[in-house]
Amino acid sequence: xxxxxxxxxxxxxxxxxxxxxxxxxxxxxxxxxxxxxxxxxxxxxxxxxxxxxxxxxxxxxxxxxxxxxxxxxxxxxxxxxxxxxxxxxxxxxxxxxxxxxxxxxxxxxxxxxxxxxxxxxxxxxxxxxxxxxxxxxxxxxxxxxxxxxxxxxxxxxxxxxxxxxxxxxxxxxxxxxxxxxxxxxxxxxxxxxxxxxxxxxxxxxxxxxxxxxxxxxxxxxxxxxxxxxxxxxxxxxxxxxxxxxxxxxxxxxxxxxxxxxxxxxxxxxxxxxxxxxxxxxxxxxxxxxxxxxxxxxxxxxxxxxxxxxxxxxx
Amino acid sequence: xxxxxxxxxxxxxxxxxxxxxxxxxxxxxxxxxxxxxxxxxxxxxxxxxxxxxxxxxxxxxxxxxxxxxxxxxxxxxxxxxxxxxxxxxxxxxxxxxxxxxxxxxxxxxxxxxxxxxxxxxxxxxxxxxxxxxxxxxxxxxxxxxxxxxxxxxxxxxxxxxxxxxxxxxxxxxxxxxxxxxxxxxxxxxxxxxxxxxxxxxxxxxxxxxxxxxxxxxxxxxxxxxxxxxxxxxxxxxxxxxxxxxxxxxxxxxxxxxxxxxxxxxxxxxxxxxxxxxxxxxxxxxxxxxxxxxxxxxxxxxxxxxxxxxxxxxxxxxxxxxxxxxxxxxxxxxxxxxxxxxxxxxxxxxxxxxxxxxxxxxxxxxxxxxxxxxxxxxxxxxxxxxxxxxxxxxxxxxxxxxxxxxxxxxxxxxxxxxxxxxxxxxxxxxxxxxxxxxxxxxxxxxxxxxxx
Numbered sequence: 001x002x003x004x005x006x007x008x009x010x011x012x013x014x015x016x017x018x019x020x021x022x023x024x025x026x027x028x029x030x031x032x033x034x035x036x037x038x039x040x041x042x043x044x045x046x047x048x049x050x051x052x053x054x055x056x057x058x059x060x061x062x063x064x065x066x067x068x069x070x071x072x073x074x075x076x077x078x079x080x081x082x083x084x085x086x087x088x089x090x091x092x093x094x095x096x097x098x099x100x101x102x103x104x105x106x107x108x109x110x111x112x113x114x115x116x117x118x119x120x121x122x123x124x125x126x127x128x129x130x131x132x133x134x135x136x137x138x139x140x141x142x143x144x145x146x147x148x149x150x151x152x153x154x155x156x157x158x159x160x161x162x163x164x165x166x167x168x169x170x171x172x173x174x175x176x177x178x179x180x181x182x183x184x185x186x187x188x189x190x191x192x193x194x195x196x197x198x199x200x201x202x203x204x205x206x207x208x209x210x211x212x213x214x215x216x217x218x219x220x221x222x223x224x225x226x227x228x229x230x231x232x233x234x235x236x237x238x239x240x241x242x243x244x245x246x247x248x249x250x251x252x253x254x255x256x257x258x259x260x261x262x263x264x265x266x267x268x269x270x271x272x273x274x275x276x277x278x279x280x281x282x283x284x285x286x287x288x289x290x291x292x293x294x295x296x297x298x299x300x301x302x303x304x305x306x307x308x309x310x311x312x313x314x
Numbered sequence: 315x316x317x318x319x320x321x322x323x324x325x326x327x328x329x330x331x332x333x334x335x336x337x338x339x340x341x342x343x344x345x346x347x348x349x350x351x352x353x354x355x356x357x358x359x360x361x362x363x364x365x366x367x368x369x370x371x372x373x374x375x376x377x378x379x380x381x382x383x384x385x386x387x388x389x390x391x392x393x394x395x396x397x398x399x400x401x402x403x404x405x406x407x408x409x410x411x412x413x414x415x416x417x418x419x420x421x422x423x424x425x426x427x428x429x430x431x432x433x434x435x436x437x438x439x440x441x442x443x444x445x446x447x448x449x450x451x452x453x454x455x456x457x458x459x460x461x462x463x464x465x466x467x468x469x470x471x472x473x474x475x476x477x478x479x480x481x482x483x484x485x486x487x488x489x490x491x492x493x494x495x496x497x498x499x500x501x502x503x504x505x506x507x508x509x510x511x512x513x514x515x516x517x518x519x520x521x522x523x524x525x526x527x528x529x530x531x532x533x534x535x536x537x538x539x540x541x542x543x544x545x546x547x548x549x550x551x552x553x554x555x556x557x558x559x560x561x562x563x564x565x566x567x568x569x570x571x572x573x574x575x576x577x578x579x580x581x582x583x584x585x586x587x588x589x590x591x592x593x594x595x596x597x598x599x600x601x602x603x604x605x606x607x608x609x610x611x612x613x614x615x616x617x618x619x620x621x622x623x624x625x626x627x628x629x630x631x632x633x634x635x636x637x638x639x640x641x642x643x644x645x646x647x648x649x650x651x652x653x654x655x656x657x658x659x660x661x662x663x664x665x666x667x668x669x670x671x672x673x674x675x676x677x678x679x680x681x682x683x684x685x686x687x688x689x690x691x692x693x694x695x696x697x698x699x700x701x702x703x704x705x706x707x708x709x710x711x712x713x714x715x716x717x718x719x720x721x722x723x724x725x726x727x728x729x730x731x732x733x734x735x736x737x738x739x740x741x742x743x744x745x746x747x748x749x750x751x752x753x754x755x756x757x758x759x760x761x762x763x764x765x
Binding site for chain 1: 390391394397398415419420421586587588589590591592593594595599600603605727728731734735738739742744
């Protein structure tokens with residue numbers, strides 16, 4: 001598997017082929033029926049996504065305290081954001097969270113998926129691995145909050161038995177974000193592993209057989225065959241989990257609420273605080289829009305850099 | 315294509331209209347004119363208010379009350395969304411930290427006219443309580459229902475083992491230099507992992523088993539259950555023009571000295587490090603697990619401490635400070651009417667009833683909170699005594715008038731946003747108490763921009 005071929009459309013362009021002639025205009029005869037079929041989904045999309053997004057975009061140019069009418073103030077909110085140290089701190093904290101969360105989670109998920117793929121295909125094992133994902137976020141956060149309590153938590157009791165001093169998981173500003181990230185890794189890694197596992201099953205057995213014939217070691221096979229062929233699935237998983245990761249909110253809301261000091265004031269929590277406890281809805285909308293832009297750019301960059309549309313298996 | 319777009323738009327608008335219509339139904343037409351919806355957050359108080367609603371309905375058959383209870387956090391966010399979507403409850407329990415903003419935004423109904431019309435006697439309440447509900451604009455926004463103050467809850471098994479008498483605990487003194495006899499008692503109460511006490515030679519302050527003093531957080535801008543009384547007996551005031559502060563004094567040496575002493579307890583090993591205190595579920599759980607000798611807290615926590623079965627809890631007075639007396643914050647709740655209610659008369663009738671002695675006697679007998687009506691207080695005292703509490707330490711400063719109000723402010727949320735991280739930085743030794751001068755500037759900046 002040394003030769004890598006690109007998927008047809010990209011190759012055509014890279015070879016300077018002329019673009020395909022425009023397809024004939026299709027008759028609009030099916031339009032009405034088509035409209036009926038897509039209407040329910042479109043309705044939901046417009047009402048719950050498009051409209052709130054447009055309204056949010058509009059509100060980001062206003063001063064709006066929720067309880068009185070919005071007042072247009074141009075780019076003031078964006079200007080304020082540049083000088084708001086809390087905003088920059090929130091972005092930094094969020095990025096720290098995403099790096100720890102996605103990094104750890106992806107490595108663990110691929111590891112678990114590989115173990116499942118190589119050792120067992122038991123449905124029971126899959127179900128157990130998925131179990132944390134089935135527990136509600138808030139419940140997971142609360143249970144861990146209790147277990148990680150400095151003085152009465154079970155985790156610190158265990159640490160005490162093996163001679164480690166108790167750790168202030170949520171209270172220490174250096175530990176708080178890794179702790180929150182760790183909890184979410186615990187909850188999501190099983191689910192992510194299943195996605196990766198599904199990806200592994202799409203890799204045809206003959207490439208492994210070929211590798212075995214060539215005398216490749218397990219380690220080499222993983223790096224040279226499994227990972228490259230898994231790339232399209234991994235990119236999809238990365239994009240989806242990273243967008244979710246940027247939107248970390250509930251774990252913080254039920255445990256540290258932004259503290260200690262500003263250590264866990266992630267961007268979503270800061271937006272929430274501004275909007276619903278400080279009634280600064282215009283400013284909150286502006287930050288939400290910036291977050292939207294950041295996510296769009298991050299996703300695009302990921303798709304580009306990792307050539308998500310191409311498979312090495314062509 | 316234009317046709318279909320228009321159809322889409324129409325469909326979208328129609329879909330938007332559905333929830334708002336439904337909301338109208340919930341809010342206005344489905345209920346009768348005399349049916350009041352009332353919200354509170356304390357589940358422990360639900361039974362007695364249900365009882366109040368029954369008596370109210372018997373006395374006023376034309377009115378009835380439906381009570382809904384939500385936990386503290388849900389309560390406020392639901393209330394705000396209720397204001398926006400026109401579905402807020404007719405009457406709701408208000409708090410000093412929240413109502414000024416709601417009042418400033420025109421969401422709370424001023425009741426001056428009703429009070430004047432019905433000749434409501436405001437003299438029946440504990441001194442000063444009724445006036446807390448006069449807003450910055452001079453209008454009255456609620457009738458008081460209860461009040462609270464602070465004391466030390468101590469583990470009596472620990473104090474006995476330490477040889478500290480009840481008299482010593484109730485006559486503590488304090489100053490910001492050496493902490494007075496209060497700090498001596500904390501030293502005696504603190505025990506390290508080898509069983510040595512804080513005032514004994516060889517005390518290991520890095521391996522403490524029982525801390526003399528527990529605390530739940532850095533106190534933010536009010537320090538209600540953490541530092542407020544030390545600062546007050548050191549002669550400090552929150553702001554110019556209490557309680558409607560226009561200029562705050564968090565940079566005052568009287569305050570920074572107090573905080574400097576308070577966090578010094580951490581260095582001395584008498585109080586847990588900030589990270590450790592914050593990493594707990596809450597301060598009462600740790601107290602219940604026997605990790606603290608004493609913890610300051612408010613009277614609304616009596617029920618929670620009463621449920622801690624592994625420890626025997628008693629109450630001690632706050633210390634006497636440099637100004638020569640004890641002081642406690644006195645805060646309280648009131649029932650307020652939503653400005654958008656369609657049932658003003660019914661709502662007012664319910665608020666007036668809850669502010670009456672009839673209702674507050676019912677509340678008092680349950681022994682959960684202190685009623686605002688002075689004449690109902692003995693019943694509450696008796697009820698608390700029945701559950702084993704001698705609540706005198708809470709009531710003394712109130713009876714003597716040695717109390718100060720919660721720092722109410724329409725910008726409370728913004729002030730908190732500055733003061734909470736600032737105080738946390740100081741308590742975790744990432745900044746010095748002098749950094750509060752800068753925080754104070756930020757707070758006053760917010761106030762001057764918003765006024």
